[in-house]
Amino acid sequence: MSQLHDRPRVLVVDDNATLVENLTEILEEAGYAVRGHGTCAEALHGAREQGFDVALVDLRLPDGDGTALAPQLKEVAPDGEVVLLTGFATLESAVAAVRAGACAYLVKPCATQELLVTVEQAMRQVRLHGEKRELSRRAQMAEKLAAVGTMTAGLSHEIRNPLNAAALQLTVLERRLQRLPAATQPPLLEPLQLVRDEIRRLDHILEDFLQFARPREFQPHPVEVATVLTKVLDLLEGEAERRHIALERDLQPVPRVAGDEERLRQVVMNLALNALDAVGRGGTVRVSCQVEEPASGEVAIYVDDSGPGIAPELRDRIFEPFFTTKAQGSGLGLSIVHAIVVQHGGSITIEDAPGGGARFALRLPAAR
Template sequence: MNDLKLNPSPEFAEAWARSRSYGIDPNAFPSVLPVPASDLQQRIFANRLLLESALPYIDHLYRTVESECIVAVCDVDSVLLATRGERLPDEILKQHTTPGMCWSEPIFGANALGTAIAENRSVHIVGTDHYLTDLHGMSCAASPLHDEHGTVIGALAIAAYKTEHSPYMLGTVLSITHAIEKAMILKSQHYRTLLLQEKITETSNHLILITDAKGNIVHRNQAAELMMPVAGAPRLQDLFSEKSAPVVALLEQCDLTDFHEKLLHPVTGAECHLFWDARWVIDPMVQQTTLLLVGRDMTRYVRMEHNLRQSERLSTMGMFAAQIAHEIRNPVAVIKLAMQLMLGQEDFSEKSEKKGQMILREISRIEGLVNHFLDISRPQNPDFKECDIIELLRSTCNLMQGVFREANLRLVENYEEVGLLRADCDQLHQVILNLFRNAIDATPAGGEIELTVKRPEEEPDFVVIEVRDTGQGIPEDRLQDIFEPFYTTKSKGTGLGLHNSKAIIEAHGGDMEIESEIGRGTRISIWLPMCPEEAILD
């Protein structure tokens, strides 16, 4: 117990009392080993924010202090995470300033690092205020480090020989601790901001790309990867044409706003409408420029706008059709009746009779056009009743058998038992007749038309009716317009059949899809709910 100070300064009385309770021999310097390397690495990783904030300060402090000293930072368990003390010659202190050493009070008694953490206050222990005799020649100042919530997460210490003691040592530690805590708060906020930006970027439906000044893509979010599934780190020029918004912004070094561009989706092949914003960002610290590109997929809204214009056009056309229908139908009916009477009652030359029959055919054609106009003006309101779709389709096929034989076409029927539907049988009959007529017109003699009814396993609440032909097919660039009113690929078609058919199916709560390939034919699929919402409301 030689040289043991039995009565420390009142400031450290409690620390000494704890040291005695731990059973520490003040005259025996503890012989302990650092924590295992794996444990140390885990502690360093867990305290990476602390170390990233503290290391620049302790490095600067150690470089600027000319005296022989130790600068150390530890975690909340008093385990040293980083130290600077290469100029200190004392072999014992060299051993115990190794990263991984634990300077807690239960091991070394009252000491600057352990006591600062145990009591959560700044301390400056000089000479005999140390509990261990071997530390009486030291002057040590330490201050706890707190996170942004005020929780102790470690401590910073400066230790020197007593001969190097300075009353400013504690002030230096306090100022550096304050700076480190501020740096941690800023870094923490920066990390949160970066994390938030990353989450926003990844969850955004917009296409987000970041490139360097040469167009090399340094980042693209998930939406951009789905739209442009190219492996590696491509350039903008590898993904876009020279007239596209990204390449224009890159080559002309300009900002862009709402640059409208059409792209074909690489997977579905559907046309997409993108509105691009491009911004050049200059980093003044390193004088580097970055191009930020944001592409908003406005396909849905473009289609909505298109449908709105179409609805307005159809509404106007419906009003027009309703106004002129009666004006046309009455005189046409009179002309048709008169011509039929003339052909039946008077004698005409063969040539005149052919002309009369031609007039009747054209009058019938006029009547058909008028009826089409009336179909547009008349809302498609189904009269929902129980409908045996298989029976309906079989009767429709029987009705069309003569037409198929005349066209030298083979009709194949595939029926799967689907049960009864709630639907308007008359309207569905009209739809199937129209699809058959289109298939017959598109299929050359000797071809095949297949009718299939099934209930898909993945969508058991729906019935699918498919009409497939082996005709010439429809070009891909025309498929998107195939349901538009007055759009037709036939020389004598009105372009209203498919439009009206789709309107009927949609009124049933279903949908109509088309697939086609040049030279291989066309498949039209009708999806009908087993019990549409409109029927439930009835």
């Protein structure tokens, strides 16, 4: 991600070009990314295109009123905050600002310190909105986790026992069919294989539930990242070739990480398989590793694909239990990946791949 996108975004809406220029200079020096607009229409278009965190809006604009624009901006960016500007402070204008949903009210010309303090107070509100949303998301996830645990405890044996029995009977039936003349076997064995594949799929789903609800005890050991990635990529080369997908690797020297090698292989395998599913024939999947932060020794593992990417509105939900964009599956694969990464003291994010498509960025602390 670029440094520009990491900076808080401020929208300045005023038809006084000189004022917009002055405010932009002050705010950019304070570390904000600033965009200026002179009309309501321009401000709304800019907000829809690029969003904002804080909007400084004049009460009087050529094509409308700031008190009418403020709620429209809030509708575009519900977590954003609006500060109204006016050159004529009156009780009526202050009341109008409050009714419009503005978090603050500044009189032009305002002192630099007053401007910066007001914008920072608005940013605190923005961050608070984000924290509340994250707490709500975590609460929902905790409820789903509890539901999974309760359900798994009661149903695991009830489901696995008949699955095992069915798989055993299929094996017996297959042996009996193989005693028939060779010419009669294919049409009989084909549906048998389909049933076996479906039983295997159900068993994998059940295994996901069990692993998610009852994670194994974690005992970290120094793990060579390149070894983990090499084992996964070697296993997937045949599958990638069968799908006519280029599977690339760029394994730079990195420190060892403290973790569980088997679980880290599971993480990378899951991400790589998802990437293969995301690209079509002739696509590319690239797995790489590098030192992310030289000072801390943090290790980054990237899984990039040339697929259509992941829509921004889905990125916050992609690691939720049971959330999936696939027609089949438990919706637990990426939730398990997230849980394992957190268990290792790391983080995983979804970004845009450098060449287009999606990038899953896994960051792990180096072993000490």
